[in-house]
Amino acid sequence: MAALAMALSCFIFLQILLLIAPTNAQGLKVGFYDKTCPKAELIAKNSVLDAMKKDPKLGAPLLRMFFHDCFVRGCDGSVLLELKNKQDEKNAAPNLSLRGFETIDNVKAALEKECPGVVSCSDVLALVTRDAVAALYGQSWGVETGRRDGKVTNINEALSNLPTPGDNITSLITQFQAKGLDKNDLVVLSGGHTIGHGHCPLILNRLYNFTGKGDSDPNLDPNYAAALRKKCKPTDTTTALEMDPGSFKTFDESYFKLVSQRRGLFQSDAALLDNQETKSYVLKQIKSSGSTFLKDFGVSMVNMGRIGVLTGQAGEVRKNCRNVN
Known part of the structure; x- marks a missing residue:
């Protein structure tokens, strides 16, 4: 009887484990739609490639959109929602420069035609981001x-949760840790600045009045600062700047070389040299022995993609990414 009772207890325990395992794994897995919508990933990929043929600069905005979504309420597609009163994440100052929403809409529309009500908008954004990075010679994951x-x-919530280009290393580490990400994720995901543009208003303080005395940021290479001042006058509100000059169209490790030379565009880029772990990673990526960045980026993107996810019966699968059902 004792043996039978023990066997029964083990069986019940195993059943409980099976029940809670999806929750512990956050209910996510590669190939989640293999049976319910087998063509989902192919449809997303083809839509992204078509969009980027028309707009080759779209990769960086899509990557940034996913980051901004995950850091506010988790990766739940909330950045895609629109409210009549404009009090949505889209209208927060850090998100006013986001673009690529039409691409998300087009992918979602194609998926709704293929398998209605199956693929979530938050998953669309995750898939689209991966395919956009891969299209710029990055490594897929x-x-x-x-x-x-x-x-x-x-x-x-968008105003209070999103890191800013002016954050120091302590603030960045704290914000990333609050989302379950470590220092390695911080420096790796910062490498996303290898593509795309920043704008003059975000660095004017670094160039003209860093300490309130009309000076520039001492952590910025003087020659690079001089070149930036030629492009950005003190009242400039529109000029776009390549974050990885000469390589901003290619997803590669060249960003880390710029950071090591004190030529990162933002204070948050320069800050990576102010912590031993993040600095060590930066320097490792520029050694002749070879960079691990492309592989590492996929790992950190998976980590970020797990932040605050809704799974199972939580939330919904929107029919239109801009509105709740």
Whole structure:
């Protein structure tokens, strides 16, 4: 009887483990739609490639959109929602420069035609981001899917949760740790600045009035600062700047060389040299022995893609990414 009772207890324990395992794994897995929508990833990839043929600069905005989504309420597609009163994440100052929403809409529309009500908008964004990076000669990675869409978007949450280009290393580490990401994720994901543009207003303080005395940031290479001042006058509000000059169209490790030379565009880039672990990673990527960045980036993107996800019966699968059902 004792043996039978023990066997029964073990069986019940195993059943409980099976029940809670998806929750512990956050309900995400690579190939989540293999049976319910087998062509989902192919449809997303083809749509992204078509969009980037028309707009080769679209990769960076899509990557940034995913980052901004995950850091506010988790990766739940809340950045895609629109409210009539404009108090949504989209209208928060850091998100006003986001673009690429039409690409998300087009992918979602194609997926709704193929398998209605199956693929979430938050998963669309995750897949689209991977394919956009891969299209810029980056390395692909297995995207975990199975997210469901949130029903809430709040302008103030975007303002309070998103890191800024002016953050120091202590602030960056704290913000990333609050989302379950470590220093390695911080420096690796910062490498996303190898593509795309920043704008003059974000660095004017570094160039003209860093300490309030009309000076420039001492952590910025003087020659690079002089070159930037030629492009950005003190009142410039529009000029775009390549974040990885000469290589901003290619997803590669060249960003880390610029950071090591004190030529990172933002204070948050320069800050990576102010911590031993993040600095060590930066320097490792520029050694002749070879960079690990492309492989590492996929790993950190998977980590970021797990932040605050909704799975199972939580949330919903939106029919239109801009509105709740």
